[in-house]
Amino acid sequence: MPAISESSTRLSVLDPDVALMLSVRDGSPEAFAQLMELHQDRLLGVLVNWSGNRQEAEDLAQEVFLRVYQTRQRYRAKARFNTWLYTIASNLLRNHRRNSRLRHAASLPASESGPFGAVRSLYQGAPVEMAPADRVQREEVAETVRLAVAGLQERQRLAVLLNKFEDMSYLQIAEVMGMTEKGVKSLLARARSNLRDTLGPLLDRSAKLKDHES
Known part of the structure; x- marks a missing residue:
């Protein structure tokens, strides 16, 4: 041992x-x-x-x-x-x-709950009761965000997933991806920029990414 x-x-x-x-x-x-x-x-x-x-x-x-x-x-x-x-x-x-x-699929599978719909965490907080019309609208937003994340370059997408889903710091992501911490910061910055270009006002209003620096 x-x-x-x-x-x-x-x-x-x-x-x-x-x-x-x-x-x-x-x-x-x-x-x-x-x-x-x-x-x-x-x-x-x-x-x-x-x-x-x-x-x-x-x-x-x-x-x-x-x-x-x-x-x-x-x-x-x-x-x-x-x-x-x-x-x-x-x-x-x-x-x-x-x-x-x-090549990865152009879209990601939707899910009402659990990890398979986890991209919703990019813009959505804790689940709340809502009217059917509001629920449909939110699901449409979720699908739009999923497609935007799916369209990211692979390394950008992986960095975003680790940052958001695993709450990893820049340093941890750097260790996982074999990059420098500075490189991860740059990668996530480009990912945010690409998402903003794709989602426009929707991202600014509902899907502001939060980086975890520690």
Whole structure:
């Protein structure tokens, strides 16, 4: 069993998921099941919104967790667990794109709730009761935003998804995507600019992106 370093101990206190992954490394199937339960929906949501194809996203999500399990004995707690998880996902995305050369779908699947409709969080707060006409209007806005995000260049789209869905800082996104922190800031700035160009007044009114700098 690998020794637990002081840095691993600190991270496991700050991030309970690191403690779970250390238990996975030490042979706990229960800890692995718990990690999957905690992260599979959000991971799948990011992948669905990246690829535009649910089946493809499910296959990729399964491959990500398979890699987590296969590499468990080599795990070293050097970053927050979700940073490590999405680094694996990002590498698989790049390999998938290079190997399959598939273009993502022009639109993203809609969903009333859950991670598959998570792009709504770009403009929508907590669910509220509303009249049917207002609900239809909001769903139309949601679809417009989904299409705008789907139209972003792939790296811009991934950065936006990590920033919004995983609440990742510039530094965490940089680690996941193999970029500098400055590069991530520039990437997100271009993504915001492209979304504003696409959505115009709708984005300014309803979909102001919030960056998480810490």
